[in-house]
Amino acid sequence: MEERTRHLMAQLPYLRRYARALAGSPADGDALVTRALEWYLDREGEDAGEHGGTVPLRMTLYRHLNTLQDDRDAPAATSAHPVEAALGALGETDRRLYLLVNLEDLAAADAAAVLDLPAGEGVERLARAREAVRARLAATILIVEDDAIIAFDLAETVRSMGHIVCGTAATMDEALGLAAEHTPTLALMDIRLAEGDNGIEVARELRRQRFLPVIFVTAFPEDVVRRGVEYLGPVIPKPFTREQIEQAITRAVFTPAPEEGRAMVPPVA
Structure with missing residues (x-):
């Protein structure tokens, strides 16, 4: 050759x-x-x-x-994938600049040259594009947990990942109220809550109102299996590690939401 x-x-x-x-x-x-x-x-x-x-x-x-x-x-x-959707919200020149640097590993000056931009302008536009993508990928997370210490630990983990905690709820009414007010993109859900409430029922109601990804964080993972509601979300048993929570949040945030009509909750058995 x-x-x-x-x-x-x-x-x-x-x-x-x-x-x-x-x-x-x-x-x-x-x-x-x-x-x-x-x-x-x-x-x-x-x-x-x-x-x-x-x-x-x-x-x-x-x-x-x-x-x-x-x-x-x-x-x-267009794509339903959160990362691709975030890139698609950029102007086309900024999207290409972001791809050339972050996907193709070009230096910012070289990427700017490909796009016929002055090097200084390329650096400035890249910084703005990265911030815009970061902001769009920051999830708003609801924590439903009646143990104040565990709720605090979960909130610190969420914030350390760059996401937003929209509130902490200990009961079903509190959880539904916060969800209505803040429209979170993800919920970390205990199962056995204060006042005898049950996180599975909270998850079902949130799913009925609108699709909301849920991660169960519970000392009673068998409740999910026993009631046959594994479809509601993955389960992290207590005691958990911060790495388990971070990995589960990342998977949830970067998984496209199902098409409308496919997120229906099966009828109660």
Whole structure:
């Protein structure tokens, strides 16, 4: 294989990754890559100096992928995934800047050059884009727990992850009231609550009103299995570790919500 082609093929995994994120779908991204490769191979004798290093060649191809995407005159496909949705809320130039730096590991100045931005402007726009994505990915979490010490520990874990605690409830009425007021994106739910209330019933009611992911944090995990309500959410037995809570929250936050109509609660047995 001639050297020119070898250099090009070495870029293929990076091109596919960027193009798929750029177009919003694997099929559209791969189609962009095919066209970019054809364009480049047709430029015999026009690429002097581009093989001086891997990054300059890759930057040339990233730039052309952007041009091809613009020529499609179609926005990137939308996604229900929280990360992709957060990126989709950015302006298109900022989205591409974010992808080139955070996905493709380009230096901010190199990513700015790909997008024909002054280096200083690229750094400023990247900082704003990162903050916007971080803000959109910050979950609002309701803690339903009647033990004040455990509730405090859970709240500290949530805040340390950059998420927001919208409130702590010890009873069903308190939980439903806080949920109505703050519309949380996730609930950490004990099962046996104050005043004889039951977290499973709270979770069922929250699910009936609107889809709300729930993570049960309980000393009685068998209650979930015995009542056949595993569909309501995963269970973390007490005593728990902070790592267990962090991992469960991350999975819940970065899992797309089910389509409307598929989050219905089965009837009470």
